[in-house]
Amino acid sequence: MGRERQKREERFYLDKFLNAMMWSAEAIEQDECPDFIVTLEGRRIGLEATMFHSDATDANGRPRRAMEEDLNRLLEKLMKAVRGHRGLCGVHGYLKFRDFRLPRPQERAIFVHDLVNLSVAQRPERGDKRVLSLAEHSAAYPVSARYLTTLKLVNKGFDATWNHNLGVAFAGPSERDLPARVQEKVRKTKNYKTEHVDELWLLIVSGELLSQASRTISPEELNGWEDVTTPLNESLYDKAFLFQYMRDRVLEFDRSSGCWTIAQKGQP
Numbered sequence: 001m002g003r004e005r006q007k008r009e010e011r012f013y014l015d016k017f018l019n020a021m022m023w024s025a026e027a028i029e030q031d032e033c034p035d036f037i038v039t040l041e042g043r044r045i046g047l048e049a050t051m052f053h054s055d056a057t058d059a060n061g062r063p064r065r066a067m068e069e070d071l072n073r074l075l076e077k078l079m080k081a082v083r084g085h086r087g088l089c090g091v092h093g094y095l096k097f098r099d100f101r102l103p104r105p106q107e108r109a110i111f112v113h114d115l116v117n118l119s120v121a122q123r124p125e126r127g128d129k130r131v132l133s134l135a136e137h138s139a140a141y142p143v144s145a146r147y148l149t150t151l152k153l154v155n156k157g158f159d160a161t162w163n164h165n166l167g168v169a170f171a172g173p174s175e176r177d178l179p180a181r182v183q184e185k186v187r188k189t190k191n192y193k194t195e196h197v198d199e200l201w202l203l204i205v206s207g208e209l210l211s212q213a214s215r216t217i218s219p220e221e222l223n224g225w226e227d228v229t230t231p232l233n234e235s236l237y238d239k240a241f242l243f244q245y246m247r248d249r250v251l252e253f254d255r256s257s258g259c260w261t262i263a264q265k266g267q268p
Helices: 003-020 064-083 105-121 142-147 177-191 219-223 226-233
Strands: 027-030 036-040 043-051 091-097 129-133 148-155 162-164 199-206 239-244 249-254 259-262
Touching (some): 003 043, 003 199, 003 239, 064 105, 064 162, 142 148, 177 226, 219 226, 219 259
Parallel strands (some): 199 239
Antiparallel strands (some): 027 036, 036 043, 091 148, 239 249, 249 259
């Protein structure tokens, strides 16, 4: 993930976190080491944000997070082509990938080009849909047929969104992912500039992608994970938060008490 895109993602989830906690920041400054300076009721909070990603791998040992990044790049390229083609205005697509495989980088341009041409040629009328078997179009569109089994097109008449079946290919974080993420961020505090902040917080986000999604974790369970609580107790972080975005749920670790609780919304 590029640094600029990463910072946009971090800021998006920071805003969602503040909203979930019903906190109104007087100012938010983008910084480095830590990522943000957030002013809350006159206090300057140095906040380090990190995404909770899976370290799971596929059958070939390839990290699923890397697969997800490849998928995002492919979809960005496809949606740019779809939205830039008049013939596909209002057409929604659903891609069913074969064996959860993505086109190789050198095939992406051909894959997108062929998929757009096929969609234009088979474009349904307003309010209609078409389900296309790629096997029947393999002679004209061999690259698309190599990776897709089915293409469903629906003409809804408004801005197009294209979906896919790759959600089940990506697993959420496991129990070993959180300690690794916390320990990494605790080590990073050695380089932090803390003289210009009143407190230091760590924000761990379980986001909307399936490789970021986590099951419901209780404070009692987290308190039993010494490889999470011990580093936090010995760190410079005054507080740590686990923000489960899709569950609208926030857990809070306070170093003064040394334990996790369900975060109390309202007064920071």
